[in-house]
């Protein structure tokens with residue numbers, strides 16, 4: 474029952490990031506019989522949090538969420554970086570490693586502002602800055618207009634309430650972690666797939682930090698890890714980034730992974746879909762699905778998916 478911190482968790486400062494850090498601390502304390510003082514939370518300001526008015530794709534993409542935490546981790550100022558895995562680039566420094574993936578929360582998006590996309594009025598305005606959500610929405614409702622909607626969850630809900638749009642999308646996982654359990658309407662993955670690794674919290678460490686690796690090992694949830702790593706492998710093999718309108722869901726059941734993915738042109742006019750089932754140990758399956766999708770890509774899709782990095 475240590476009094477001084479055993480481990481320092483770095484986190485972004487947004488309410489959602491802090492909720493994820495608190496969840497991680499609770500799981501660590503439960504796994505090791507510690508009281509809260511054993512885990513120090515270290516809030517770090519991410520560059521993405523300082524810029525709220527432009528789409529992420531325009532201002533440098535996902536690295537905005539990870540750069541400061543990467544630096545603090547590499548410099549030994551924290552032992553663990555707590556991430557929404559959805560926001561973590563697929564190509565990471567070799568000096569860092571994902572030591573654990575927590576049990577994945579609700580993977581779905583929720584629509585806020587209408588019961589379904591088809592309940593929206595003709596020509597409705599949808600607030601989002603996620604290229605995936607914009608393309609999916611325009612595919613289903615080409616009459617709608619998409620406007621940029623950034624900021625943390627509360628900011629986006631406030632923008633919606635203030636009339637900045639008729640509807641917006643937020644991840645169910647994030648809403649639930651913030652206690653917004655009744656906000657919006659979950660979208661069925663049968664017709665609205667989420668983002669790669671949506672709903673998953675990943676704990677990153679320095680690759681050579683065996684002490685941190687051992688402390689985090691009991692928190693790792695192997696089925697969740699298998700699902701989200703397969704989704705990230707698909708994104709990597711497509712050459713996807715945060716600019717890429719890709720939706721994917723991989724589900725683990727009975728020792729098998731089932732993956733379904735859809736690629737869009739940014740305007741939502743073009744859409745292709747593919748699916749595959751594979752054994753949990755088959756690390757090449759996502760790349761095979763990616764190759765199949767790329768081979769079938771229409772021009773507007775081929776323009777934004779460049780294939781795997783050389």
Ligand SMILES: NCc1[nH]cc(CCC(=O)O)c1CC(=O)O
Pocket residue numbers: 557558559560642643644645646647648670671672673674
């Ligand atoms: N891009 C921001 C972001 N990163 C992770 C979540 C939610 C939590 C998660 O998906 O794990 C959100 C908010 C959202 O997309 O609604």
